Amino acid sequence: MTRYFTNEHEWIDVDGDTATVGITDYAQGQLGDIVFVEVPEEGREVSKGGEAAVVESVKAASDVYAPVTGTVTEGNAALTDDPSLVNSDPENSGWFFKLTLADKGELDGLMDEAAYKDFVASL
Amino acid sequence: MTDDTLLEDELAPPETLTLPLDGWHRAQGARMVEFAGYHMPIQYEGIMAEHQWVREAAGLFDVSHMGQLRIAGPNVVAALEALLPADVAGLGEGRQRYSLLLADDGGILDDLMLARLPAGDPLGDGDAGEPAFYMVVNGATKWDDMGHLRERLDDAITLNLLDERALLALQGPKAVDVLDRLVPGVATLGFMQAGAFDWNGSSLWISRSGYTGEDGFEISVPDTAVEALAAALVAEPEVKPIGLGARDSLRLEAGLPLYGHDLTPETTPVEADLGFALSKRRREEGRFPGAERILGEHVNGSAMKRVGLTVEGRQPVREGALVIDEGGAPIGRVTSGGFAPSVGEPIAMAFVPAALAAPGTAIHLLQRGKPHAATVVPMPFVPHRYVRKGAPK
Numbered sequence: 068m069t070r071y072f073t074n075e076h077e078w079i080d081v082d083g084d085t086a087t088v089g090i091t092d093y094a095q096g097q098l099g100d101i102v103f104v105e106v107p108e109e110g111r112e113v114s115k116g117g118e119a120a121v122v123e124s125v126k127a128a129s130d131v132y133a134p135v136t137g138t139v140t141e142g143n144a145a146l147t148d149d150p151s152l153v154n155s156d157p158e159n160s161g162w163f164f165k166l167t168l169a170d171k172g173e174l175d176g177l178m179d180e181a182a183y184k185d186f187v188a189s190l
Numbered sequence: 191m192t193d194d195t196l197l198e199d200e201l202a203p204p205e206t207l208t209l210p211l212d213g214w215h216r217a218q219g220a221r222m223v224e225f226a227g228y229h230m231p232i233q234y235e236g237i238m239a240e241h242q243w244v245r246e247a248a249g250l251f252d253v254s255h256m257g258q259l260r261i262a263g264p265n266v267v268a269a270l271e272a273l274l275p276a277d278v279a280g281l282g283e284g285r286q287r288y289s290l291l292l293a294d295d296g297g298i299l300d301d302l303m304l305a306r307l308p309a310g311d312p313l314g315d316g317d318a319g320e321p322a323f324y325m326v327v328n329g330a331t332k333w334d335d336m337g338h339l340r341e342r343l344d345d346a347i348t349l350n351l352l353d354e355r356a357l358l359a360l361q362g363p364k365a366v367d368v369l370d371r372l373v374p375g376v377a378t379l380g381f382m383q384a385g386a387f388d389w390n391g392s393s394l395w396i397s398r399s400g401y402t403g404e405d406g407f408e409i410s411v412p413d414t415a416v417e418a419l420a421a422a423l424v425a426e427p428e429v430k431p432i433g434l435g436a437r438d439s440l441r442l443e444a445g446l447p448l449y450g451h452d453l454t455p456e457t458t459p460v461e462a463d464l465g466f467a468l469s470k471r472r473r474e475e476g477r478f479p480g481a482e483r484i485l486g487e488h489v490n491g492s493a494m495k496r497v498g499l500t501v502e503g504r505q506p507v508r509e510g511a512l513v514i515d516e517g518g519a520p521i522g523r524v525t526s527g528g529f530a531p532s533v534g535e536p537i538a539m540a541f542v543p544a545a546l547a548a549p550g551t552a553i554h555l556l557q558r559g560k561p562h563a564a565t566v567v568p569m570p571f572v573p574h575r576y577v578r579k580g581a582p583k
């Protein structure tokens with residue numbers, strides 16, 4: 068399994084044709100206390116860079132974009148009941164959705180963990 | 191991910207000003223944002239934790255961006271009554287009142303606190319015998335307010351911006367214990383009473399008031415002493431610094447409107463449900479800006495009304511969301527909204543047609559194309575815990 072990162076602060080774990088998407092620890096820290104998450108439903112087609120989920124903190128609403136094109140296979144239902152999982156465990160149990168990749172070539176432009184760390188440090 | 195509603199610090203315009211506690215906030219770990227033209231702390235440890243801390247202990251807010259004004263002169267009472275609907279004549283020394291700066295059409299130019307300074311004029315230069323008042327106005331509107339006041343006030347009346355004073359607020363159920371420890375005597379003040387106090391040789395003007403619904407104080411302090419006072423306050427175990435984020439969620443739960451959002455020049459006091467700011471004598475006499483329109487609305491009701499809403503589900507409905515009728519047509523607007531930490535659900539303030547303003551009324555909202563169900567509820571959402579003393583004056 069390989070983990071990639073986007074410059075919109077999402078992470079994506081890829082295992083064959085399937086992937087899991089969430090937001091990074093840096094992103095949750097910037098957002099602050101998260102009070103609501105809306106994840107996509109199973110079967111929804113998402114396209115790279117398009118809106119896929121909504122995350123709301125006490126102070127603001129933000130969109131989460133799909134890092135790659137694909138078909139959603141599962142949204143994380145646990146976030147509906149406990150949105151604060153995104154604050155407490157953003158890069159594990161606080162995942163947003165899983166999808167089937169349409170084009171693995173889209174992964175080429177994403178960052179690995181070291182590159183993402185450098186990117187965050189530059190902000 | 192994008193965050194389209196917050197102007198983060200790096201995006202702030204270059205002319206953004208700094209306040210006396212700027213370095214202190216950063217040293218306390220604050221995240222700074224641009225607000226009302228100043229770099230201001232939006233949060234320290236987190237909005238939710240800071241909010242709860244104020245409800246349970248005591249929080250220190252820096253509100254030095256607000257305009258502190260001293261207004262004095264021979265006919266200042268009549269001059270202020272020509273601009274505000276408050277009973278200024280009946281305001282005793284060391285008494286404070288919430289009021290509204292009104293445009294000629296009755297629209298609200300700002301909301302403010304007004305206190306009559308005692309003999310000796312602790313914020314003045316010792317002008318003997320003239321009545322003097324202390325006014326606190328909103329930061330974003332203070333320059334316009336000063337222009338309006340200067341234009342309307344007689345030349346014999348002095349209008350000073352007290353820009354060498356900072357303003358702190360200490361809010362929460364333990365605020366009185368903490369502040370009385372540092373500044374003995376403040377516990378004798380009741381809600382909306384104010385007085386001059388000394389702290390280590392600095393002259394403080396302290397009122398028992400605030401913007402959270404909790405007991406607490408607002409403290410005007412010379413800017414040269416504010417860092418020492420802030421440090422002394424947070425050194426007390428009950429006190430933590432609190433940012434603008436929690437200030438907004440606390441005031442929303444307390445049902446208190448925010449100027450520029452819930453109140454604008456297009457809003458009248460009756461629409462805004464601020465009828466309590468129209469003093470009885472002033473209503474009877476009627477000589478204040480927009481009196482004809484405002485008194486008409488006071489008697490007959492206004493077309494629109496500010497109400498409190500609880501929102502079904504967990505998703506916050508925020509400023510700008512529409513109030514819609516059964517057919518989907520817009521009939522009102524949400525002016526403030528968010529998740530209420532002490533209520534445990536999303537709440538909002540909205541302007542709705544008067545026929546829909548009664549508690550219990552079902553309200554339909556539309557935000558980013560998505561419908562939300564809400565119910566009108568009485569405000570405040572969280573009971574006020576003000577400490578009142580003595581007979582009202």
